[in-house]
Amino acid sequence: MKLKKLLFIFCFLLCASAFSQILSSSVEKKTIALGEVDHIVVTINDLKSEKVSAAAENELLPFHFEEVKDSISQTQDVYYRRIEFAVFEEGKFTIPALEFKVGGKILKTIPYEIDVINAAQKDDPINDIMNNKEVKLEVTDYWQLYKFYILAAIAVIALIIAVVMFIKYGRKSKDSPVVATNQTLKELDSLQKKKYVETGNYRSFYVELIDISRKFIAKQYRLPADVLLTDDLVDLMKKNNTISQENERVVEDVFVRGDLVKFAKTFPDKETMEKDLADIREFVKRSSKDLEFENLRKDV
Structure with a gap:
């Protein structure tokens, strides 16, 4: 009975080996130097025209193994794959079991441990390949x-x-005489459109008219008109000689009248208000001539 069992097992193994594929693998070196090229070979025999599936070229080995060359060949009965690789870090690294699918069956290689060493010694002399050469730039x-x-x-x-x-x-271009003149003329036009003259709102009219004029004098003539009282401003204009006498007269008349209106000491009529607005407008237009004369006087 035992003999029959042994005979049956032998026949089964013989049949299995006769109809199954055989996978073998080998690694050339288990210890290599940094950057040294090693290789692993995988062979599968008795394929009987079965298709072999595995990882694509240069993708079979894990991360630390830099694949240099991956060559694959296959006949009806033999699958042959040779992978050349190098490792650029010291230490022990493992090539795991590599899987190959033959038909519907999975075959695996055995894992290999590769020891990577630094072959250079600390005291080894370093020799230049060639002598240093001076290069003229x-x-x-x-x-x-x-x-x-x-x-x-x-x-x-x-x-x-x-x-x-x-x-x-x-x-300076923004503060130029032309820009200041045009801006002030626009402000005077806006004041006229408020209809203070037509409605008899003389107090608001003179407050805004004098405020516009003071800002213009301060910007155009560089005089502190926005902070001085009327009497002080008039005295300064006369001493400064920057503003022509005609323009001084206009400023003095309008400013004095504006102060009287502000403190309710006088009540101008429509014609006076229109004349003062027109006089200030002409004063603004003539201001450029004052500046031209002043520049000539400085040059002399």
């Missing part, structure tokens, strides 16, 4: 080396010049 070579620093320096200098020019001239 041309102007173009210096340009290629330092062009980004030069361009950055030029950009910074250009930015500084632009800021200085803006501070020096940009702000």
Whole structure:
């Protein structure tokens, strides 16, 4: 009875080996130096035209193994795969069991442990391949080396010049006599549209008219008209000689009348209010001639 069982087991194993594939694998070296090329070979025999499926080329080994070359060949009966690899870190690294699918069956290799060492010793001399050679640099070579620093320096200098020019001239353009004149004329037009003259609101009319005039004198003539009393402003204009006598007269008449209206000491009629508005408008227009004369006087 025992003999029959043994015979049955032998026949089963013989049949199984006759109709199954055989997978074998080998690694050339288990200890390698940093960057040294090693290889693993996987062979599957007795395929009987079965298709073999595995990871794609250069993707079979894990992360630390840098695959140098992955070659695959297959015939009807034999699958052959040779992978050359290198490792660039010291330590022990494992090639795990690699899976290959043959038909509907999974075959696996045995795992391998690879020991990676640094073959260079601390005291080993380092020899240059060739002697150092002095290289003469041309102007173009210096340009290629330092062009980004030069361009950055030029950009910074250009930015500084632009800021200085803006501070020096940009702000002045906004405060130029023409800009101040046009702005004040627009303010006078807005005052006229409020219909203070037509409605007889003389107090609001003179308050705004004198406020516009004071701001204009302060900006155009650089006099502190916005903080001085009327009498002090008139005295300063006469001593300063920047404003022409005709314009001084207009400012003095309108400002004095405005103060009287403000304290209810006089009640101007419509014609007087219209004349004062027109006189201030003409004064603003003539102001550029005062500045031209002042510039000529300074040049002399």
